[in-house]
Amino acid sequence: MLEWTRWLAVSFIVVLLDQASKLQIVHALTEQGEVVLAPVFSLVLFYNEGAAFSFLNDAGGWQRGFFMLIAAAASVLILYLLKKHRGEILYSFALSLILGGALGNLLDRIRIGHVVDFMDFHIAHHHFPAFNLADSAITLGAALLILESMRKGKS
Secondary structure (H helix, E strand, O other): OHHHHHHHHHHHHHHHHHHHHHHHHHHHOOOOOEEEEEOOEEEEEEEEOOOHHHOOOOOOOHHHHHHHHHHHHHHHHHHHHHHHOOOOHHHHHHHHHHHHHHHHHHHHHHHHOOEEEEEEEEEOOEEOOOEOHHHHHHHHHHHHHHHHHHHHHHO
16 A cells, blocks of 8 residues: 555645645746746746647637546546556656646646646747646656656567
């Protein structure tokens, strides 16, 4: 049982850090505000009604329920996989990061109707779409799953 709760704790920490960072940004910045931290990185406040990289951000509102359904279904599947593979450390850690990220963004959609994004990488006037800690956890988790599959493929 310890292995199962360990992975849920990782997901819970991701959700806590994600929600705390978003709350801080919403209180510190206005939607037009920007805090330049480096020549290529700024903190901004962006409300994203779409998915990753603002996909379907301007789709008219139907996407909120759609992305909530996807996040909920993915979370249930991940919980099943975590329980089934709880002894596989890298695989379970990756899944727990993805679960925490999915739940962090799902909480935003439930509470405020959109996701708060705030990290902005840019070169001159070319900006990578803004993202948040939940997105970062999902991306890291996906990268670790790829690494794990490549590692298992060599065995």
